[in-house]
Amino acid sequence: MKIAVCVKQVPDATVHKRLDPGTHRLDRSGEGALNATDVNAVEEALRLKEAHGGEVVVVSLGPERAMESLRKALAMGADRAVLVSDEAAAGSDLVATSYAVAKALEREEADLVLFGQQASDGDGAVLWAAVSDRLRRPMVSQVAELTIDGGSLTGKRQTEFGYDVISAPLPAVVAVSDAINEPRYPSLKGIMGAKSKPQEVVSLADVGVEAERTGETGSRTTVRAVAPPAPKSDQVRIEDDGSAAEKIVEYLAEKRLV
Numbered sequence: 001m002k003i004a005v006c007v008k009q010v011p012d013a014t015v016h017k018r019l020d021p022g023t024h025r026l027d028r029s030g031e032g033a034l035n036a037t038d039v040n041a042v043e044e045a046l047r048l049k050e051a052h053g054g055e056v057v058v059v060s061l062g063p064e065r066a067m068e069s070l071r072k073a074l075a076m077g078a079d080r081a082v083l084v085s086d087e088a089a090a091g092s093d094l095v096a097t098s099y100a101v102a103k104a105l106e107r108e109e110a111d112l113v114l115f116g117q118q119a120s121d122g123d124g125a126v127l128w129a130a131v132s133d134r135l136r137r138p139m140v141s142q143v144a145e146l147t148i149d150g151g152s153l154t155g156k157r158q159t160e161f162g163y164d165v166i167s168a169p170l171p172a173v174v175a176v177s178d179a180i181n182e183p184r185y186p187s188l189k190g191i192m193g194a195k196s197k198p199q200e201v202v203s204l205a206d207v208g209v210e211a212e213r214t215g216e217t218g219s220r221t222t223v224r225a226v227a228p229p230a231p232k233s234d235q236v237r238i239e240d241d242g243s244a245a246e247k248i249v250e251y252l253a254e255k256r257l258v
């Protein structure tokens with residue numbers, strides 16, 4: 001079974017996020033990391049490969065430095081990495097991103113495409129839906145348990161009220177939640193071995209994407225202005241001199257919250 005895992009490099013959790021007032025885009029110049037639920041998606045792909053055999057390929061659209069994060073997936077055990085990297089893709093919104101990612105996936109012809117549920121920078125939780133629509137494949141999101149049986153999958157999908165159990169024929173797209181597994185840490189052997197695994201950087205043209213369908217020209221949304229959140233005016237700072245607990249209770253009582 002061939003499994004493609006879509007992953008994204010996001011700003012590391014320790015990096016203060018800043019929107020560039022000139023481009024209106026997120027400043028991605030600081031330390032990057034593999035998006036957290038994408039690590040769960042890689043782990044799930046590796047478990048499925050261990051059970052059913054096959055290949056795990058990680059696929060991403062991003063700047064060349066995103067390969068650093070893809071290498072973490074290789075160190076965990078993925079077989080190869082494909083990074084679509086092209087200046088023309090800068091400024092791609094969801095519509096343009098989903099087009100380029102779907103084209104890269106078409107080239108892979110995977111039986112199963114895994115996504116993380118949500119990226120910690122864009123927070124859209126929507127790319128998998130857009131990509132599955134472009135690929136015309138069934139899609140199950142928020143999956144907390146996944147099994148493959150012959151030519152179909154069954155996903156236990158977390159909802160507000162419990163679980164939905166959904167089956168779909170392969171090839172299909174699945175977005176996993178962070179409850180699905182406990183990702184392994186890359187071993188030293190895995191980290192060293194990752195360096196020699198295939199790491200392909202391809203252009204938009206290589207995956208059949210017309211440059212004008214990505215970047216700002218291919219995007220349907222425009223960010224017209226960005227601004228930091230307004231400071232909250234009713235903040236109260238309580239220093240703990242031994243009476244902080246009482247003061248907090250007094251404050252909450254004043255607000256009629258206790």
Ligand SMILES: Cc1cc2nc3c(=O)[nH]c(=O)nc-3n(C[C@H](O)[C@H](O)[C@H](O)COP(=O)(O)OP(=O)(O)OC[C@H]3O[C@@H](n4cnc5c(N)ncnc54)[C@H](O)[C@@H]3O)c2cc1C
Nearest residue numbers: 006007061091093094097116118119122123124125126127
């Ligand atoms: C006007 C505008 C301009 C933008 N310009 C840029 C830009 O210049 N550079 C930039 O990086 N982003 C840019 N973005 C953000 C970009 O469109 C989103 O990152 C992208 O659409 C994915 O959305 P998300 O981050 O909300 O991911 P979600 O929908 O929350 O992600 C869900 C899952 O999709 C997968 N995934 C997400 N992104 C990728 C990816 N790139 N490759 C492979 N898999 C992925 C991961 O598995 C992830 O867990 C821009 C957005 C707008 C609106």
